[in-house]
Amino acid sequence: MKDIILIGSGFSSLSAACYLAKAGHNVTVYEKNATVGGRARQYERDGFTFDMGPTWYWMPDVFERFFADFGKKSDDYYKLKKLSPAYQIYFGENDSIVIPSELSDITAVFEAVEKNSGKKLNDFIASAKENYEIAIGELVYKPGVSITELISIQTLKKIGLFFSTISKQVSSNFKDQRLIRILEFPVLFLGAKPSQTPAFYNFMNYADFGLGTWYPENGMYSVVRGIQTLAESLGVKFYLNSAVEEMHVENKKITSVTINGEKVYADIILSGADYHHTEKLIPQQYRNYTEKYWQSKTFAPSCLLFYVGFDKKIERVLHHTLFFDAEFESHAKAIYDTPQWPQNPLFYASFPSKTDKGCAPEGNEAAIFLIPLAPGLPDTDDIREKYFEMVLTRLENLTAQSLKASVLFVEYFGIRDFVSDYNSYKGNAYGLANTLMQTALLRPGIKSKKLDNLFFTGQLTVPGPGVPPALISGKIAAEMIEKNIL
Numbered sequence: 297m298k299d300i301i302l303i304g305s306g307f308s309s310l311s312a313a314c315y316l317a318k319a320g321h322n323v324t325v326y327e328k329n330a331t332v333g334g335r336a337r338q339y340e341r342d343g344f345t346f347d348m349g350p351t352w353y354w355m356p357d358v359f360e361r362f363f364a365d366f367g368k369k370s371d372d373y374y375k376l377k378k379l380s381p382a383y384q385i386y387f388g389e390n391d392s393i394v395i396p397s398e399l400s401d402i403t404a405v406f407e408a409v410e411k412n413s414g415k416k417l418n419d420f421i422a423s424a425k426e427n428y429e430i431a432i433g434e435l436v437y438k439p440g441v442s443i444t445e446l447i448s449i450q451t452l453k454k455i456g457l458f459f460s461t462i463s464k465q466v467s468s469n470f471k472d473q474r475l476i477r478i479l480e481f482p483v484l485f486l487g488a489k490p491s492q493t494p495a496f497y498n499f500m501n502y503a504d505f506g507l508g509t510w511y512p513e514n515g516m517y518s519v520v521r522g523i524q525t526l527a528e529s530l531g532v533k534f535y536l537n538s539a540v541e542e543m544h545v546e547n548k549k550i551t552s553v554t555i556n557g558e559k560v561y562a563d564i565i566l567s568g569a570d571y572h573h574t575e576k577l578i579p580q581q582y583r584n585y586t587e588k589y590w591q592s593k594t595f596a597p598s599c600l601l602f603y604v605g606f607d608k609k610i611e612r613v614l615h616h617t618l619f620f621d622a623e624f625e626s627h628a629k630a631i632y633d634t635p636q637w638p639q640n641p642l643f644y645a646s647f648p649s650k651t652d653k654g655c656a657p658e659g660n661e662a663a664i665f666l667i668p669l670a671p672g673l674p675d676t677d678d679i680r681e682k683y684f685e686m687v688l689t690r691l692e693n694l695t696a697q698s699l700k701a702s703v704l705f706v707e708y709f710g711i712r713d714f715v716s717d718y719n720s721y722k723g724n725a726y727g728l729a730n731t732l733m734q735t736a737l738l739r740p741g742i743k744s745k746k747l748d749n750l751f752f753t754g755q756l757t758v759p760g761p762g763v764p765p766a767l768i769s770g771k772i773a774a775e776m777i778e779k780n781i782l
């Protein structure tokens with residue numbers, strides 16, 4: 297049995313904590329914030345409840361696989377509901393497409409927009425399903441240490457898909473720009489432009505149309521609470537308001553860490569805090585990567601979020617509503633190519649009180665708005681207010697209703713909060729993007745190259761951004777620790 301310190305309590309740490317405790321170790325989680333969950337924290341105000349980070353529960357099979365490793369099911373901790381319809385996308389005034397919950401109905405929606413696209417969609421999703429089975433069934437659970445992990449008869453058959461892109465694949469099959477945008481949307485979760493994301497990643501389209509969009513009762517935070525409950529039942533201890541401030545090295549090992557001014561000793565350290573930040577806690581000569589390395593990487597976007605309480609119900613929107621009524625290319629350019637605030641951003645809105653009465657007082661609506669942004673941009677109150685005004689005006693015009701006078705409150709969360717609350721590199725929201733050159737063994741490694749007992753987990757290492765990958769990352773890190781036990 298080893299004494300293991302886990303830094304941070306995001307999904308990856310929570311997952312790793314469960315596996316390590318099950319393996320018989322003495323696991324203690326130290327979290328800098330006042331609540332667990334990391335980027336998936338919850339915000340409550342005046343009877344409204346908001347998930348601060350993730351709102352889309354995709355890939356339910358990955359959650360079930362996680363719980364099954366402990367002889368449990370998600371249902372032991374939270375109730376899931378499949379959203380029907382799944383979501384809605386606005387392309388302009390009186391121009392929106394609603395995505396139903398079942399593939400057969402989605403096919404009919406496509407066919408109505410573009411002749412013969414229904415059959416093409418079925419073929420596209422069938423290939424996406426094959427990729428999903430290869431990727432999620434097997435590949436993403438690999439530790440990212442050797443190229444051989446990626447080589448199998450199945451992956452060799454798909455090799456061409458690693459050198460083509462989602463954009464090329466989608467636009468060679470579909471002509472209507474709205475359908476193209478819909479099919480390019482799921483890979484945005486991986487943090488890079490569809491034109492930079494390998495076509496193999498169309499498995500995200502199967503996650504979307506094949507497996508559906510789910511909602512855990514009381515929001516994504518019930519998943520955090522559920523896994524924390526599981527971890528505690530396995531003996532994991534949690535300390536909140538406990539930032540790890542420094543790590544002390546002797547003989548190629550971390551012997552202790554400083555927390556709130558006190559030294560705490562352990563055999564093994566696993567950090568689920570952002571990788572770049574974790575490395576700053578150790579002397580420079582023991583770091584895996586230089587500042588230049590991090591600067592050269594494609595980071596997933598940051599974002600500006602608004603958590604808003606409205607004093608009435610909002611019409612003509614669904615639980616998940618995307619506003620793609622602006623030009624995608626110029627917004628993507630402002631995120632990835634020439635980082636700047638976008639002139640006319642695409643944005644996403646979630647209205648959890650459409651599904652869950654507990655999220656807002658009766659007759660009111662809880663709303664979360666998200667604008668993706670380049671990490672590292674200046675983030676001032678004036679800019680935030682300007683974009684809130686812009687988003688509300690667009691929402692009013694597109695959905696033909698007045699809303700500004702119904703705002704009870706707005707709480708902002710943006711780039712500077714990602715830095716101060718999560719020690720995030722340049723305020724990134726979703727970690728390191730999954731481009732071809734940042735996949736598997738080409739991502740920052742789980743095991744320190746220079747210190748024998750330091751390990752990393754989370755969205756900057758393998759497999760990448762998102763809640764399901766975070767659960768998988770925790771499992772991979774725990775397995776790596778077991779293999780390297782000293």
Ligand SMILES: Cc1cc2nc3c(=O)[nH]c(=O)nc-3n(C[C@H](O)[C@H](O)[C@H](O)COP(=O)(O)OP(=O)(O)OC[C@H]3O[C@@H](n4cnc5c(N)ncnc54)[C@H](O)[C@@H]3O)c2cc1C
Pocket residue numbers: 303304305306307308309326327328329332333334335336348349350351352353354538539540541568569570573599601666717718719725726727753754755756760761762763764766
């Ligand atoms: C706005 C937003 C929307 C998203 N939407 C979705 C979605 O709909 N679906 C989806 O699947 N994914 C979504 N994601 C991505 C997903 O939430 C993340 O990939 C995942 O939660 C990351 O988990 P993690 O464990 O890697 O990191 P984190 O959640 O960031 O956890 C790291 C933890 O370490 C703590 N920490 C940092 N420094 C220290 C220190 N020195 N000492 C102690 N603790 C420290 C931090 O406070 C934090 O709690 C979203 C993310 C954001 C931000």
